[in-house]
Amino acid sequence: MGVDRDEERDERIEMEIIVDTYGAEEQAMGWNAYLDDTLEFPFEARCRTEREESPLEEGEPVRVVGMPTTDSTLSQQFVTIEWKNRELGVPLKQLEPVDASNTTEQAVADWHYWLKR
Template sequence: MSDVETNETREERIKNEILVDAEDKEDRAMGWYYYLDDCLNFPFNAKWAKKGRKGTAPEKDVEVLAMATEEECLRDMLVEVVEVGGKDEDVDIARLTDLKVLDADEDTQEALDDWYYWVAKGYKF
């Protein structure tokens, strides 16, 4: 069990808005996907510490451009990012949980906080 304190407001939003009709893993993943796609106002800036098998790479300043495809988000919520000052064709895919948001509007921050809360609580699709 997670040691993250339960936030009743967030729990209600997750239950009644994000996962309202979800019956299985795919439904839960798509509930999160569409909620985040609707609520995140792209682009926004973040620091990305890419985690891999060899540890964590140094942080990069990135611009978060969009959600990855539905198919890519069936196991985790992923977004398209490009390094600040980089070329638009140099788009990478990042896990939302690997990002530290630097500037986002209120709606975007609330949706991201909902996702981070879900993950920190140890909930699964």
């Protein structure tokens, strides 16, 4: 398991996202705040993997419009998408940006990297 270590990404995560946090709950809140502040909504994304808790199919394009009020955990952060004429919360883990700003792409990549570690 895991992924090759990325010093720059590790430093950003340690110094900006989970700095001054103690325990999983505070780290989850740090991630939630970072993603909420960094992701530039709306952006286009694609489902990269099917998940039991989500109706999206692999390869399905979606428009990400925000962050839901759902409590996040250290292994699960959600975003709100427009899907079939309604808004729905899905795991960010499931998505990859397609048409998004560099900061949005970096934030999503940071989250995916964190999950693989």
